Amino acid sequence: MACTWRDYGNEVFRIPGAGAMDNLVLPAKYLEELKRLPDDVLDPTDANLERVKSKYVAPGIDLTHLPGEVKSWISPALRRLRPEIEDEVKNALLQEVPQSSEWTEINFSDKMPRVVAMVTGRLLVGLELCRSATYVKLADKFTKEAMAAAISLTLIPSFLRPIIAPLLPQLWLTRRRMAQAEEAFGPTITSRRLQSQSPNRGDQVDILQLLIESSDVRGKSNRDIAAELLFINVAGVHSTSITIINALYWIVAKPELIEIMRQDVLQALATSGGEYSKSCLQQMTKLDSFLKEVMRCSLLASVLYNRKVVKPFTLSNGQLIPSGVNIEIPSSFVCSDTVNFEDPGEFDAFRFYNIAREYQDEKTGSYGPKPNTEFSAADPRILSFGYGRRACPGRFLAAAEIKMILGHILTEYEIKLPPGVSGRYKNLSFGPYFFPNPWKKILIRKLKQS
Numbered sequence: 273m274a275c276t277w278r279d280y281g282n283e284v285f286r287i288p289g290a291g292a293m294d295n296l297v298l299p300a301k302y303l304e305e306l307k308r309l310p311d312d313v314l315d316p317t318d319a320n321l322e323r324v325k326s327k328y329v330a331p332g333i334d335l336t337h338l339p340g341e342v343k344s345w346i347s348p349a350l351r352r353l354r355p356e357i358e359d360e361v362k363n364a365l366l367q368e369v370p371q372s373s374e375w376t377e378i379n380f381s382d383k384m385p386r387v388v389a390m391v392t393g394r395l396l397v398g399l400e401l402c403r404s405a406t407y408v409k410l411a412d413k414f415t416k417e418a419m420a421a422a423i424s425l426t427l428i429p430s431f432l433r434p435i436i437a438p439l440l441p442q443l444w445l446t447r448r449r450m451a452q453a454e455e456a457f458g459p460t461i462t463s464r465r466l467q468s469q470s471p472n473r474g475d476q477v478d479i480l481q482l483l484i485e486s487s488d489v490r491g492k493s494n495r496d497i498a499a500e501l502l503f504i505n506v507a508g509v510h511s512t513s514i515t516i517i518n519a520l521y522w523i524v525a526k527p528e529l530i531e532i533m534r535q536d537v538l539q540a541l542a543t544s545g546g547e548y549s550k551s552c553l554q555q556m557t558k559l560d561s562f563l564k565e566v567m568r569c570s571l572l573a574s575v576l577y578n579r580k581v582v583k584p585f586t587l588s589n590g591q592l593i594p595s596g597v598n599i600e601i602p603s604s605f606v607c608s609d610t611v612n613f614e615d616p617g618e619f620d621a622f623r624f625y626n627i628a629r630e631y632q633d634e635k636t637g638s639y640g641p642k643p644n645t646e647f648s649a650a651d652p653r654i655l656s657f658g659y660g661r662r663a664c665p666g667r668f669l670a671a672a673e674i675k676m677i678l679g680h681i682l683t684e685y686e687i688k689l690p691p692g693v694s695g696r697y698k699n700l701s702f703g704p705y706f707f708p709n710p711w712k713k714i715l716i717r718k719l720k721q722s
């Protein structure tokens with residue numbers, strides 16, 4: 273009989289893999305003690321780069337400093353650039369979504385990665401580049417092809433990878449995209465290098481500029497910088513667009529939610545003069561709860577919180593964890609455990625909204641310290657954004673983008689399942705990854721302005 277997470281979710285167990293080292297799956301009860309271990313004992317960067325097989329996808333390119341650079345840049349950038357994100361959301365939806373008042377079929381798996389590439393690109397590379405057809409195509413295609421290459425490599429035993437990798441068509445594609453990116457972004461990188469040396473250097477605020485400036489110190493080429501940009505897209509665009517598609521598949525399957533979420537967005541916008549300000553986004557409490565439930569019920573992977581063990585350590589139960597192995601936490605088990613959630617098998621859009629309200633002060637209306645009810649919290653009961661010091665630094669940006677994109681779709685369009693279709697489109701899985709079925713369609717039409 274097949275084993276389930278319920279049989280093993282609370283034990284340490286080993287997954288013999290095709291990798292050089294096995295994966296150890298640790299129960300979530302150890303998260304707090306794992307969180308206290310320094311990076312020279314548990315290393316997320318190595319584990320994440322191994323997961324995307326960067327050694328093969330981008331040979332000879334050092335990507336280890338990227339998490340630090342993204343982390344230092346992202347929060348100030350989000351504070352400064354929120355209006356620009358909103359502007360780009362409007363532009364990207366105009367470009368990618370049919371504007372007809374007649375019902376039209378749309379495949380969001382094709383369209384959403386391009387929308388998110390443009391919106392995230394506005395922060396990463398600025399207005400001019402993020403709207404160029406070549407940038408959007410490269411960001412979209414490289415993200416998909418790099419994920420496909422990583423998954424294919426995972427299936428090949430590690431000792432055979434150096435021999436088989438050069439024969440893999442997925443790797444030819446990613447290498448071709450990197451060469452195209454160097455050619456396409458090269459002139460911008462070169463001209464910005466010159467500007468940054470000039471006393472009249474403009475106040476560029478995107479990450480491309482930071483990568484260029486740090487590359488002068490690190491002696492990096494245009495090829496290195498172009499590859500770094502593509503990998504930031506892999507981190508940012510893929511998970512954000514999958515989360516939006518998951519949310520759309522849930523909401524059309526439960527159409528009674530559409531009007532409730534639309535009103536939640538409109539009421540929040542009414543308090544901010546129609547602008548997606550920080551406080552307006554925070555006031556979309558029902559949408560926030562819905563999105564967190566989407567994350568819980570449509571996980572991106574069955575195991576998360578990947579770390580490479582650099583030095584051996586001992587768990588509080590006395591078990592020695594040796595160096596060299598990868599560890600991970602069984603997110604599929606954690607987020608469906610009755611210890612963490614009541615009726616975990618139910619999709620309850622208001623689950624976190626209702627929990628948060630229990631913590632609301634009746635007199636002032638303000639919330640006390642809420643137990644991780646926000647979508648963007650790095651919640652150990654769901655783990656979609658990881659956990660601890662090295663949790664996803666892009667989660668606040670992702671939350672802002674997702675709310676703005678869904679907010680615009682809900683308030684400017686009507687959406688529904690095609691005739692004859694009912695229920696939620698089932699997600700597909702490959703290895704530990706889950707993703708929305710890329711062949712499914714939704715009907716959309718522009719809302720009539722009253």
Ligand code: HEM
Binds near residue numbers: 509512656660662665
């Ligand atoms: C819904 C969208 C997103 C999801 C679900 C997501 C998920 C994750 C997860 C699970 C991790 C590993 C954390 C850990 O192991 O503790 C991570 C790390 C990371 N994410 Fe995200 N992410 C999202 C969006 C973004 C965006 C928009 C960016 C930036 C543009 C970004 C940049 C990063 C970076 C740089 C890391 C590595 C952090 C480190 O090693 O310190 N992510 N993300």
